[in-house]
Amino acid sequence: MDHGLGTGIRVRSVSKSYGGKRVLDDVSFDIPAGTVTGLLGPNGSGKSTAMRSMLGLTIADAGSTTFDGVPYRDLAQPGRTVGALLDPGAHHPGRSVRDTLASAAILAGVPLERARELTGTLGLATAERRRFGALSLGMKQRVALALALLGRPRHLILDEPMNGLDIETADWLRETLVHHAHTTGGSVLVSTHLLQELQTFADRIVVLSEGAIRYSGDVNELTSGRNATVVAVDPDLMRRALTSRGIPFTTDADGSRFAVGVDPRSLSQICIADAIVIDELAEDRESISDLYRRLTRGQYHVEGDVLDLR
Numbered sequence: 001m002d003h004g005l006g007t008g009i010r011v012r013s014v015s016k017s018y019g020g021k022r023v024l025d026d027v028s029f030d031i032p033a034g035t036v037t038g039l040l041g042p043n044g045s046g047k048s049t050a051m052r053s054m055l056g057l058t059i060a061d062a063g064s065t066t067f068d069g070v071p072y073r074d075l076a077q078p079g080r081t082v083g084a085l086l087d088p089g090a091h092h093p094g095r096s097v098r099d100t101l102a103s104a105a106i107l108a109g110v111p112l113e114r115a116r117e118l119t120g121t122l123g124l125a126t127a128e129r130r131r132f133g134a135l136s137l138g139m140k141q142r143v144a145l146a147l148a149l150l151g152r153p154r155h156l157i158l159d160e161p162m163n164g165l166d167i168e169t170a171d172w173l174r175e176t177l178v179h180h181a182h183t184t185g186g187s188v189l190v191s192t193h194l195l196q197e198l199q200t201f202a203d204r205i206v207v208l209s210e211g212a213i214r215y216s217g218d219v220n221e222l223t224s225g226r227n228a229t230v231v232a233v234d235p236d237l238m239r240r241a242l243t244s245r246g247i248p249f250t251t252d253a254d255g256s257r258f259a260v261g262v263d264p265r266s267l268s269q270i271c272i273a274d275a276i277v278i279d280e281l282a283e284d285r286e287s288i289s290d291l292y293r294r295l296t297r298g299q300y301h302v303e304g305d306v307l308d309l310r
Helices: 047-054 097-108 112-121 137-149 167-184 195-201 235-244 264-273 288-295
Strands: 009-018 021-031 035-040 062-067 082-085 155-159 187-191 204-209 212-218 227-232 249-251 257-260 278-284 300-303 306-309
Touching: 009 047, 021 035, 021 047, 021 062, 021 187, 021 204, 021 212, 035 047, 035 167, 035 195, 047 062, 047 155, 047 187, 082 137, 097 112, 097 137, 112 137, 137 155, 137 167, 155 167, 167 187, 167 195, 204 288, 227 235, 227 264, 235 249, 235 257, 235 264, 264 278
Parallel strands: 035 187, 035 204, 082 155, 155 187
Antiparallel strands: 009 021, 009 062, 204 212, 212 249, 227 257, 227 278, 249 257, 300 306
16 A cells, blocks of 8 residues: 555535535535544534545535545545445344454455454454344444454544444554554544544544534644634635635634634735725634534533533
8 A cells, every 4th residue: 555645535615405405515624644633513513424425425416525636436446545434333234243344355355364353453353253233332333443444544434433432442543543644644534522532632623513614723723822803794705715825714603703723913914915804803712612612503512521412
């Protein structure tokens, strides 16, 4: 496998509606090569739809996702390029753990020794003869993780991968994800609801609320430095100006008020350069908990390091 840095995963202008209801609204974000990115948002925010659309399991109405510049459908060896965990229970209930992993290995062109290696690493050795449908949630999660990691993929898309894992296995997984991203140049996307945990191993955070991106940027930028709050007369113009410069920002529910990851003076210079008319400009400091409360309009209550989804 080529371990050189690629472009990573890029999601561009993805929209999706069901029955006239917009589930994803012009969603764009990056998972740069060599980074772990956390995807956060309350129930119904569009996280699962976004992850499924990235893999072509849900067909978006508009937009695209590429892996090092290539759409998933055009990958020569998808199982060796992208590993995914979306639904740990979505496997044949009557098939044994051993046969489940062996079948996946054969389809992906992976040596059976790799399946045996993951069986031991993830504590599945004592359960390999058991039917998948008879496993506990935690054991199903381990099998799903083994399947995602089977082909030693460059990129990983994992939906709540820590669910049901014991402390030791969860620690191993966090260390594995960080090591993989930082040493091989892979891109890792992890959805989770554990704020403080995410801060310990993620490089970047993407926040989805009501189908729209509310924040996309480095974890450290959430609470560090002086930030600016601005109300733009033309929110779309402001959004384009910030995105083109790679400046992280969040918006409120109606999209007109921006919290921007630069100081007010720098932001005012951007507005002058791009002829952006503003109604208000001020300095802003907020905690990470305050940020999440604001971004999701109170759809969940933050208590300690756990997001209590309502």
